[in-house]
Amino acid sequence: MATPVSTPTAxxxxxxxxxxxxGVCALLLTVGLARFAYTPLLPVMQDQAGLSAAAGGWLAxxxxxxxxxxxxxxxxxxAPRWRFAxxxxxxxxxxxxxAGMGLTQSLLLWGVLRFIAGVAAVxxxxxxxxxxxxxxxxxxxxxxxxxxxxxxxxxxxxxxxxAMLMAGHLDWAQQWLALGGLTVxxxxxxxxWMPAPAARPADAAPTAPPPAPTAPRGSLLLPxxxxxxxxxxxxxxxxxxxxxxxxxxMAGGGNLTWVVVGLAAAPAVLWWDRLARRAGDVRALxxxxxxxxxxxxxxxxxxGLAAALVGAVLYGATFIGIVGLTLAYVGRHEPANxxxxxxxxxxxxxxxxxxxxxxxxxxxQRTGSYQGALWLAAAVMLIGMGLLLALxxxxxxxxxxxxx
Numbered sequence: 376m377a378t379p380v381s382t383p384t385a386x387x388x389x390x391x392x393x394x395x396x397x398g399v400c401a402l403l404l405t406v407g408l409a410r411f412a413y414t415p416l417l418p419v420m421q422d423q424a425g426l427s428a429a430a431g432g433w434l435a436x437x438x439x440x441x442x443x444x445x446x447x448x449x450x451x452x453x454a455p456r457w458r459f460a461x462x463x464x465x466x467x468x469x470x471x472x473x474a475g476m477g478l479t480q481s482l483l484l485w486g487v488l489r490f491i492a493g494v495a496a497v498x499x500x501x502x503x504x505x506x507x508x509x510x511x512x513x514x515x516x517x518x519x520x521x522x523x524x525x526x527x528x529x530x531x532x533x534x535x536x537x538a539m540l541m542a543g544h545l546d547w548a549q550q551w552l553a554l555g556g557l558t559v560x561x562x563x564x565x566x567x568w569m570p571a572p573a574a575r576p577a578d579a580a581p582t583a584p585p586p587a588p589t590a591p592r593g594s595l596l597l598p599x600x601x602x603x604x605x606x607x608x609x610x611x612x613x614x615x616x617x618x619x620x621x622x623x624x625m626a627g628g629g630n631l632t633w634v635v636v637g638l639a640a641a642p643a644v645l646w647w648d649r650l651a652r653r654a655g656d657v658r659a660l661x662x663x664x665x666x667x668x669x670x671x672x673x674x675x676x677x678x679g680l681a682a683a684l685v686g687a688v689l690y691g692a693t694f695i696g697i698v699g700l701t702l703a704y705v706g707r708h709e710p711a712n713x714x715x716x717x718x719x720x721x722x723x724x725x726x727x728x729x730x731x732x733x734x735x736x737x738x739x740q741r742t743g744s745y746q747g748a749l750w751l752a753a754a755v756m757l758i759g760m761g762l763l764l765a766l767x768x769x770x771x772x773x774x775x776x777x778x779x
Contacts, residue, residue, distance in 0.1 A: 395522050397507075405499035420547050434485055445497030447722065462503060471491055503569060522645070524699045532638050607755055610671075610748050615687070644700075647695075671750075
Protein backbone atom coordinates (compact mmCIF):
# COMPACT_ATOMS: atom_id res chain seq x y z
CA MET A 376 0.00 0.00 0.00
CA ALA A 377 1.46 3.35 -0.96
CA THR A 378 2.26 5.67 1.93
CA PRO A 379 -0.02 8.72 1.85
CA VAL A 380 1.77 12.04 1.81
CA SER A 381 -0.92 13.97 3.65
CA THR A 382 -0.36 15.08 7.21
CA PRO A 383 -2.48 13.61 10.01
CA THR A 384 -5.76 15.30 10.77
CA ALA A 385 -5.27 17.68 13.67
CA UNK A 386 -6.68 16.20 16.88
CA UNK A 387 -8.69 19.36 17.54
CA UNK A 388 -10.61 18.96 14.27
CA UNK A 389 -11.50 15.31 14.80
CA UNK A 390 -14.91 14.29 16.02
CA UNK A 391 -15.28 11.55 18.65
CA UNK A 392 -16.92 9.25 16.14
CA UNK A 393 -13.94 9.63 13.81
CA UNK A 394 -11.42 8.71 16.51
CA UNK A 395 -13.47 5.70 17.58
CA UNK A 396 -13.99 4.68 13.94
CA UNK A 397 -10.24 4.87 13.34
CA GLY A 398 -9.63 2.56 16.29
CA VAL A 399 -12.32 0.13 15.20
CA CYS A 400 -10.99 0.02 11.62
CA ALA A 401 -7.43 -0.44 12.89
CA LEU A 402 -8.53 -3.45 14.92
CA LEU A 403 -10.56 -4.82 12.01
CA LEU A 404 -7.49 -4.57 9.76
CA THR A 405 -4.57 -5.55 11.97
CA VAL A 406 -6.22 -8.10 14.26
CA GLY A 407 -9.53 -9.26 12.84
CA LEU A 408 -8.15 -9.84 9.33
CA ALA A 409 -4.34 -9.72 9.23
CA ARG A 410 -4.02 -11.84 12.33
CA PHE A 411 -7.18 -13.94 12.64
CA ALA A 412 -8.42 -14.55 9.12
CA TYR A 413 -6.00 -17.46 9.41
CA THR A 414 -8.44 -19.29 11.68
CA PRO A 415 -11.36 -19.67 9.21
CA LEU A 416 -8.94 -20.15 6.30
CA LEU A 417 -6.85 -22.83 8.04
CA PRO A 418 -9.15 -25.75 7.05
CA VAL A 419 -9.21 -24.74 3.36
CA MET A 420 -5.42 -24.36 3.40
CA GLN A 421 -5.16 -27.85 4.88
CA ASP A 422 -7.49 -29.26 2.23
CA GLN A 423 -6.17 -27.39 -0.83
CA ALA A 424 -2.61 -26.37 -0.01
CA GLY A 425 -1.55 -29.51 1.89
CA LEU A 426 -0.92 -27.74 5.21
CA SER A 427 -0.63 -30.27 8.06
CA ALA A 428 -2.01 -29.78 11.59
CA ALA A 429 1.52 -29.50 12.99
CA ALA A 430 2.58 -26.98 10.32
CA GLY A 431 -0.61 -25.02 10.97
CA GLY A 432 0.32 -24.81 14.64
CA TRP A 433 3.83 -23.64 13.84
CA LEU A 434 2.54 -20.92 11.50
CA ALA A 435 0.28 -19.69 14.28
CA UNK A 436 3.27 -19.62 16.63
CA UNK A 437 5.20 -17.49 14.13
CA UNK A 438 2.25 -15.11 14.12
CA UNK A 439 2.38 -14.77 17.88
CA UNK A 440 6.17 -14.45 17.80
CA UNK A 441 5.66 -11.42 15.55
CA UNK A 442 3.15 -10.04 18.03
CA UNK A 443 5.65 -10.51 20.86
CA UNK A 444 8.38 -8.78 18.87
CA UNK A 445 6.05 -5.89 18.14
CA UNK A 446 5.08 -5.66 21.82
CA UNK A 447 8.73 -5.43 22.82
CA UNK A 448 9.32 -2.65 20.29
CA UNK A 449 6.27 -0.82 21.64
CA UNK A 450 7.78 -0.84 25.15
CA UNK A 451 10.77 1.06 23.74
CA UNK A 452 8.74 3.79 22.03
CA UNK A 453 8.65 6.82 24.31
CA ALA A 454 8.34 9.68 21.83
CA PRO A 455 4.76 10.27 20.63
CA ARG A 456 5.86 10.76 17.02
CA TRP A 457 7.57 7.37 16.97
CA ARG A 458 4.50 5.65 18.41
CA PHE A 459 2.37 7.25 15.71
CA ALA A 460 4.81 6.30 12.95
CA UNK A 461 4.90 2.71 14.26
CA UNK A 462 1.09 2.62 14.27
CA UNK A 463 0.94 3.59 10.60
CA UNK A 464 3.70 1.13 9.72
CA UNK A 465 1.59 -1.59 11.36
CA UNK A 466 -1.31 -0.72 9.07
CA UNK A 467 0.93 -1.29 6.05
CA UNK A 468 2.24 -4.52 7.57
CA UNK A 469 -1.34 -5.73 8.05
CA UNK A 470 -2.08 -5.31 4.36
CA UNK A 471 1.14 -7.08 3.34
CA UNK A 472 0.70 -9.90 5.88
CA UNK A 473 -2.82 -10.61 4.63
CA ALA A 474 -2.57 -10.28 0.85
CA GLY A 475 0.89 -11.86 0.73
CA MET A 476 -0.45 -15.19 2.02
CA GLY A 477 -2.19 -15.72 -1.30
CA LEU A 478 0.92 -15.08 -3.38
CA THR A 479 3.05 -18.04 -2.32
CA GLN A 480 2.91 -21.69 -1.29
CA SER A 481 6.25 -21.64 0.50
CA LEU A 482 5.95 -22.68 4.15
CA LEU A 483 8.95 -20.48 4.95
CA LEU A 484 7.37 -17.41 3.35
CA TRP A 485 4.06 -18.16 5.05
CA GLY A 486 5.95 -18.11 8.33
CA VAL A 487 7.50 -14.75 7.48
CA LEU A 488 4.11 -13.32 6.52
CA ARG A 489 2.49 -14.68 9.68
CA PHE A 490 5.27 -12.98 11.65
CA ILE A 491 4.63 -9.69 9.83
CA ALA A 492 0.89 -10.00 10.51
CA GLY A 493 1.68 -10.58 14.18
CA VAL A 494 3.73 -7.39 14.31
CA ALA A 495 0.88 -5.56 12.57
CA ALA A 496 -1.57 -6.56 15.32
CA VAL A 497 0.34 -4.37 17.77
CA UNK A 498 -0.84 -1.35 15.76
CA UNK A 499 -4.52 -1.88 16.47
CA UNK A 500 -4.28 -3.75 19.74
CA UNK A 501 -1.76 -1.64 21.65
CA UNK A 502 -0.64 1.50 19.80
CA UNK A 503 -4.12 2.28 18.51
CA UNK A 504 -5.72 1.41 21.85
CA UNK A 505 -3.25 3.64 23.66
CA UNK A 506 -3.89 6.61 21.37
CA UNK A 507 -7.66 6.21 21.61
CA UNK A 508 -7.48 5.91 25.42
CA UNK A 509 -5.20 8.98 25.66
CA UNK A 510 -7.59 10.97 23.44
CA UNK A 511 -10.56 9.97 25.61
CA UNK A 512 -8.73 11.05 28.78
CA UNK A 513 -7.59 14.34 27.22
CA UNK A 514 -11.16 15.15 26.17
CA UNK A 515 -12.76 14.34 29.52
CA UNK A 516 -14.44 11.11 28.45
CA UNK A 517 -14.70 7.85 30.38
CA UNK A 518 -11.32 6.04 30.03
CA UNK A 519 -12.75 2.74 28.82
CA UNK A 520 -12.14 0.85 25.60
CA UNK A 521 -15.45 -0.94 25.14
CA UNK A 522 -16.41 0.80 21.90
CA UNK A 523 -12.87 0.55 20.55
CA UNK A 524 -12.69 -3.21 21.06
CA UNK A 525 -15.93 -3.72 19.14
CA UNK A 526 -13.56 -3.69 16.15
CA UNK A 527 -11.93 -6.89 17.31
CA UNK A 528 -15.20 -8.80 17.47
CA UNK A 529 -16.36 -7.34 14.16
CA UNK A 530 -13.08 -8.39 12.58
CA UNK A 531 -13.60 -11.99 13.61
CA UNK A 532 -17.18 -11.91 12.33
CA UNK A 533 -16.15 -10.31 9.03
CA UNK A 534 -13.43 -12.89 8.42
CA UNK A 535 -15.88 -15.71 9.15
CA UNK A 536 -18.65 -14.31 6.94
CA UNK A 537 -16.15 -13.68 4.15
CA ALA A 538 -14.89 -17.25 4.39
CA MET A 539 -18.47 -18.55 4.19
CA LEU A 540 -19.26 -16.39 1.15
CA MET A 541 -16.03 -17.29 -0.65
CA ALA A 542 -16.22 -21.05 0.02
CA GLY A 543 -16.81 -22.93 -3.21
CA HIS A 544 -16.21 -19.83 -5.33
CA LEU A 545 -12.58 -18.93 -4.62
CA ASP A 546 -9.64 -21.14 -3.81
CA TRP A 547 -7.52 -20.62 -0.70
CA ALA A 548 -5.12 -18.17 -2.41
CA GLN A 549 -7.89 -16.07 -3.92
CA GLN A 550 -9.57 -15.88 -0.52
CA TRP A 551 -6.43 -14.41 1.03
CA LEU A 552 -6.14 -11.88 -1.81
CA ALA A 553 -9.77 -10.84 -1.42
CA LEU A 554 -9.29 -10.23 2.29
CA GLY A 555 -6.13 -8.31 1.45
CA GLY A 556 -8.21 -5.98 -0.70
CA LEU A 557 -10.56 -5.42 2.24
CA THR A 558 -7.63 -4.43 4.46
CA VAL A 559 -6.69 -1.70 1.99
CA UNK A 560 -10.17 -0.17 2.35
CA UNK A 561 -10.01 -0.32 6.14
CA UNK A 562 -6.60 1.34 6.14
CA UNK A 563 -8.04 4.62 4.85
CA UNK A 564 -10.02 5.71 7.95
CA UNK A 565 -7.55 3.96 10.26
CA UNK A 566 -4.76 6.07 8.73
CA UNK A 567 -6.44 9.48 8.46
CA TRP A 568 -8.65 9.63 11.56
CA MET A 569 -6.34 8.32 14.26
CA PRO A 570 -5.15 11.37 16.25
CA ALA A 571 -1.40 11.70 16.54
CA PRO A 572 -0.39 11.68 20.22
CA ALA A 573 0.97 15.08 21.20
CA ALA A 574 3.60 15.92 23.75
CA ARG A 575 2.11 17.65 26.77
CA PRO A 576 2.63 21.46 26.65
CA ALA A 577 4.72 22.89 29.46
CA ASP A 578 1.97 25.33 30.48
CA ALA A 579 -0.85 22.79 30.36
CA ALA A 580 -3.17 22.56 33.33
CA PRO A 581 -2.32 19.75 35.72
CA THR A 582 -4.27 16.57 35.29
CA ALA A 583 -5.62 14.31 37.96
CA PRO A 584 -3.05 11.94 39.40
CA PRO A 585 -3.12 8.34 38.21
CA PRO A 586 -5.16 5.90 40.26
CA ALA A 587 -3.63 4.64 43.47
CA PRO A 588 -1.84 1.32 43.06
CA THR A 589 -4.15 -1.64 43.48
CA ALA A 590 -1.46 -4.30 43.67
CA PRO A 591 2.00 -4.36 45.26
CA ARG A 592 4.67 -2.79 43.07
CA GLY A 593 6.48 -5.48 41.12
CA SER A 594 3.69 -8.04 41.58
CA LEU A 595 3.85 -10.78 38.96
CA LEU A 596 0.37 -12.11 39.64
CA LEU A 597 -1.41 -10.15 36.90
CA PRO A 598 1.25 -10.87 34.22
CA UNK A 599 1.18 -14.57 35.18
CA UNK A 600 -2.61 -14.68 35.05
CA UNK A 601 -2.54 -12.90 31.70
CA UNK A 602 -0.05 -15.50 30.43
CA UNK A 603 -2.63 -18.17 31.30
CA UNK A 604 -5.30 -16.20 29.46
CA UNK A 605 -3.04 -16.07 26.42
CA UNK A 606 -2.69 -19.85 26.40
CA UNK A 607 -6.40 -20.48 26.77
CA UNK A 608 -7.44 -17.83 24.30
CA UNK A 609 -5.07 -18.76 21.51
CA UNK A 610 -5.91 -22.45 21.38
CA UNK A 611 -9.51 -21.70 20.47
CA UNK A 612 -8.57 -18.65 18.39
CA UNK A 613 -6.29 -20.77 16.22
CA UNK A 614 -8.05 -24.12 16.02
CA UNK A 615 -11.75 -23.49 16.71
CA UNK A 616 -12.89 -23.82 13.10
CA UNK A 617 -10.68 -26.87 12.50
CA UNK A 618 -12.06 -28.47 15.69
CA UNK A 619 -15.66 -28.00 14.58
CA UNK A 620 -15.32 -29.10 10.95
CA UNK A 621 -13.70 -32.38 11.98
CA UNK A 622 -16.65 -33.43 14.15
CA UNK A 623 -19.14 -35.82 12.50
CA UNK A 624 -21.88 -33.97 10.65
CA MET A 625 -20.37 -30.55 11.40
CA ALA A 626 -18.48 -29.80 8.18
CA GLY A 627 -20.60 -26.73 7.45
CA GLY A 628 -20.55 -25.33 10.98
CA GLY A 629 -16.96 -24.19 11.35
CA ASN A 630 -17.16 -20.75 9.76
CA LEU A 631 -20.61 -20.17 11.26
CA THR A 632 -19.13 -20.83 14.70
CA TRP A 633 -16.34 -18.32 14.04
CA VAL A 634 -18.91 -15.70 12.98
CA VAL A 635 -20.78 -16.32 16.23
CA VAL A 636 -17.55 -15.79 18.18
CA GLY A 637 -17.11 -12.39 16.55
CA LEU A 638 -20.73 -11.33 16.99
CA ALA A 639 -20.62 -12.30 20.66
CA ALA A 640 -17.32 -10.46 21.15
CA ALA A 641 -18.35 -7.18 19.48
CA PRO A 642 -20.65 -5.83 22.24
CA ALA A 643 -19.24 -7.83 25.15
CA VAL A 644 -16.57 -5.38 26.32
CA LEU A 645 -19.28 -2.81 27.03
CA TRP A 646 -20.94 -5.30 29.37
CA TRP A 647 -17.65 -6.21 31.06
CA ASP A 648 -16.90 -2.51 31.56
CA ARG A 649 -20.17 -2.13 33.46
CA LEU A 650 -19.48 -5.22 35.55
CA ALA A 651 -15.99 -3.94 36.42
CA ARG A 652 -17.44 -0.63 37.64
CA ARG A 653 -19.61 -2.52 40.13
CA ALA A 654 -17.46 -5.48 41.15
CA GLY A 655 -13.93 -4.24 40.41
CA ASP A 656 -11.53 -5.14 37.62
CA VAL A 657 -10.07 -8.29 39.15
CA ARG A 658 -13.39 -9.82 40.14
CA ALA A 659 -14.78 -9.09 36.70
CA LEU A 660 -11.73 -10.86 35.26
CA UNK A 661 -12.35 -13.85 37.54
CA UNK A 662 -15.87 -14.15 36.16
CA UNK A 663 -14.58 -13.94 32.59
CA UNK A 664 -11.96 -16.67 33.21
CA UNK A 665 -14.59 -18.98 34.72
CA UNK A 666 -17.02 -18.58 31.84
CA UNK A 667 -14.24 -19.12 29.30
CA UNK A 668 -13.36 -22.44 30.93
CA UNK A 669 -16.98 -23.50 30.40
CA UNK A 670 -16.66 -22.53 26.72
CA UNK A 671 -13.73 -24.97 26.36
CA UNK A 672 -15.40 -27.86 28.17
CA UNK A 673 -18.87 -27.59 26.64
CA UNK A 674 -17.94 -29.00 23.19
CA UNK A 675 -16.13 -31.84 24.96
CA UNK A 676 -19.18 -32.73 27.06
CA UNK A 677 -21.95 -32.25 24.49
CA UNK A 678 -21.84 -33.12 20.78
CA GLY A 679 -23.61 -31.18 18.07
CA LEU A 680 -23.73 -27.77 16.50
CA ALA A 681 -25.90 -26.23 19.24
CA ALA A 682 -23.30 -26.94 21.92
CA ALA A 683 -20.54 -25.63 19.63
CA LEU A 684 -22.44 -22.38 19.04
CA VAL A 685 -23.14 -21.86 22.75
CA GLY A 686 -19.45 -22.48 23.44
CA ALA A 687 -18.59 -19.95 20.72
CA VAL A 688 -20.83 -17.32 22.32
CA LEU A 689 -19.21 -17.86 25.72
CA TYR A 690 -15.71 -17.82 24.25
CA GLY A 691 -16.27 -14.69 22.15
CA ALA A 692 -17.87 -12.81 25.03
CA THR A 693 -15.07 -13.66 27.47
CA PHE A 694 -11.79 -13.46 25.57
CA ILE A 695 -12.59 -9.93 24.45
CA GLY A 696 -13.60 -9.02 28.00
CA ILE A 697 -10.34 -10.34 29.41
CA VAL A 698 -8.28 -8.36 26.90
CA GLY A 699 -10.31 -5.15 27.17
CA LEU A 700 -10.46 -5.12 30.97
CA THR A 701 -6.78 -5.92 31.39
CA LEU A 702 -5.46 -3.39 28.87
CA ALA A 703 -7.73 -0.57 30.05
CA TYR A 704 -6.78 -1.34 33.67
CA VAL A 705 -3.04 -1.03 33.11
CA GLY A 706 -3.43 1.84 30.63
CA ARG A 707 -5.27 3.97 33.19
CA HIS A 708 -2.33 3.58 35.57
CA GLU A 709 0.16 5.04 33.06
CA PRO A 710 -1.80 7.80 31.29
CA ALA A 711 1.32 9.47 29.81
CA ASN A 712 2.10 6.41 27.68
CA UNK A 713 -0.69 3.81 28.02
CA UNK A 714 0.50 1.84 24.98
CA UNK A 715 3.83 1.18 26.73
CA UNK A 716 2.10 -0.14 29.86
CA UNK A 717 -0.18 -2.30 27.72
CA UNK A 718 2.77 -3.64 25.73
CA UNK A 719 4.75 -4.61 28.84
CA UNK A 720 1.87 -6.67 30.17
CA UNK A 721 1.06 -8.10 26.75
CA UNK A 722 4.53 -9.66 26.57
CA UNK A 723 3.32 -12.25 29.09
CA UNK A 724 0.08 -12.76 27.12
CA UNK A 725 2.09 -13.18 23.93
CA UNK A 726 4.44 -15.71 25.53
CA UNK A 727 1.47 -18.02 26.09
CA UNK A 728 0.36 -17.46 22.52
CA UNK A 729 3.73 -18.53 21.13
CA UNK A 730 3.95 -21.74 23.13
CA UNK A 731 0.35 -22.94 23.00
CA UNK A 732 -0.40 -23.26 19.24
CA UNK A 733 2.68 -25.34 18.50
CA UNK A 734 1.97 -27.59 21.50
CA UNK A 735 -1.70 -27.91 20.57
CA UNK A 736 -0.79 -28.71 16.97
CA UNK A 737 1.57 -31.46 18.11
CA UNK A 738 -1.13 -32.91 20.40
CA UNK A 739 -3.60 -32.94 17.49
CA GLN A 740 -1.02 -34.50 15.17
CA ARG A 741 -0.25 -37.32 17.62
CA THR A 742 -3.77 -38.03 18.83
CA GLY A 743 -5.80 -37.21 15.69
CA SER A 744 -8.03 -34.94 17.80
CA TYR A 745 -8.03 -31.43 19.23
CA GLN A 746 -9.72 -32.57 22.46
CA GLY A 747 -6.44 -32.68 24.35
CA ALA A 748 -5.77 -29.07 23.36
CA LEU A 749 -9.11 -27.96 24.83
CA TRP A 750 -8.37 -29.78 28.08
CA LEU A 751 -5.01 -28.02 28.18
CA ALA A 752 -6.69 -24.64 27.66
CA ALA A 753 -9.17 -25.27 30.48
CA ALA A 754 -6.46 -26.40 32.92
CA VAL A 755 -4.23 -23.39 32.28
CA MET A 756 -7.16 -20.98 32.66
CA LEU A 757 -7.98 -22.60 36.00
CA ILE A 758 -4.42 -21.82 37.14
CA GLY A 759 -5.01 -18.25 35.98
CA MET A 760 -8.09 -18.03 38.20
CA GLY A 761 -5.98 -19.06 41.18
CA LEU A 762 -3.53 -16.26 40.40
CA LEU A 763 -6.34 -13.72 40.13
CA LEU A 764 -7.75 -14.84 43.48
CA ALA A 765 -4.34 -14.21 45.03
CA LEU A 766 -4.24 -10.78 43.36
CA UNK A 767 -7.70 -9.97 44.72
CA UNK A 768 -6.51 -10.80 48.25
CA UNK A 769 -3.47 -8.57 47.76
CA UNK A 770 -5.69 -5.73 46.63
CA UNK A 771 -7.88 -6.08 49.69
CA UNK A 772 -4.85 -6.02 52.01
CA UNK A 773 -3.46 -2.96 50.21
CA UNK A 774 -6.82 -1.17 50.43
CA UNK A 775 -6.87 -1.68 54.21
CA UNK A 776 -3.45 0.00 54.45
CA UNK A 777 -4.52 3.08 52.48
CA UNK A 778 -5.28 6.17 54.62
CA UNK A 779 -8.96 6.94 54.96
